[in-house]
Amino acid sequence: QVPLVESGGGLVQIGGSLVLSCAPSGSIFGVGTWAWYRQAPGDQRELVASIGTDSITKYSDSVKGRFTISRDNVRKEMFLQMNDLKPEDTAVYYCYADTLEFYSSGQSLRLHDQWGQGTQVTVSS
Numbered sequence: 001q002v003p004l005v006e007s008g009g010g011l012v013q014i015g016g017s018l019v020l021s022c023a024p025s026g027s028i029f030g031v032g033t034w035a036w037y038r039q040a041p042g043d044q045r046e047l048v049a050s051i052g053t054d055s056i057t058k059y060s061d062s063v064k065g066r067f068t069i070s071r072d073n074v075r076k077e078m079f080l081q082m083n084d085l086k087p088e089d090t091a092v093y094y095c096y097a098d099t100l101e102f103y104s105s106g107q108s109l110r111l112h113d114q115w116g117q118g119t120q121v122t123v124s125s
Contacts (some may be wrong), residue, residue: 001121003025003026003114003116003117004020004021004022004023004024004025004057004095004096004097004114004115004116004117005022005023005024005095005116005117006020006021006093006095006116006117006118006119007020007021007043007119008021008119009019009119009121010120010121010122011122011124012085012121012122012123012124013085013123013124013125014085014086014087014123014124014125015053015084015085016059016085016123017081017082017083017084017085018085018121019079019080019081019084019120020036020076020079020080020082020093020095020119021077021079021121022034022036022073022077022078022079022095022101022116023076023077023078024042024057024076024097024100027102027103027104028076028100028101028102029076029101029102029103030097030099030101031071031073031076031078031097031099031100031101032048032052032053032097032099032100033050033051033053033097033098033099034051034069034071034078034095034096034097035047035048035049035050035051035069035096035097035098036048036049036050036056036078036080036093036094036095036096036098037094037095038089038091038092038094038121039091039092039111040088040090040092043049043091044105046060046061046099047060047092048060048063048067048080048093049067049069049080050069051065051070051071051078051083053088054072057069060089063082063089066082066083066084066085067080067083068080068081071120072113076083076123078095078097078101080093082121083088085107085121085123086123087123087124087125088123089121089123090121090122090123091120091121092118092119092120092121093114093119093120093121094115094118095115095116096113096115096116097114097115098113098114099111100114103115
């Protein structure tokens with residue numbers, strides 16, 4: 001397994017900014033589509049933003065214009081720049097990759113539907 005590791009969550013005031021990062025904990029040579037999901041208490045996990053291998057991005061209506069997803073294809077990392085944060089953005093944010101490619105024992109292997117452990121983002125007044 002090559003788990004994904006998120007970082008950058010925390011407590012921020014209304015209108016503030018945070019940058020979330022996600023990277024595999026092991027060495028990989030390929031990543032498919034990256035995405036950020038979030039889940040607030042009592043709610044279902046929802047898609048926040050995604051970025052394909054062609055760098056085409058998609059955003060939920062609730063974050064469009066405030067959040068920016070990006071990827072570093074050399075370092076195999078993904079980022080979420082979050083601006084103008086609102087209380088309704090409070091949630092656990094999860095990193096997701098639809099495909100991770102890596103070598104193990106001389107073989108090229110592929111993992112699908114990989115998730116990070118989540119990072120808490122809390123927006124307070």
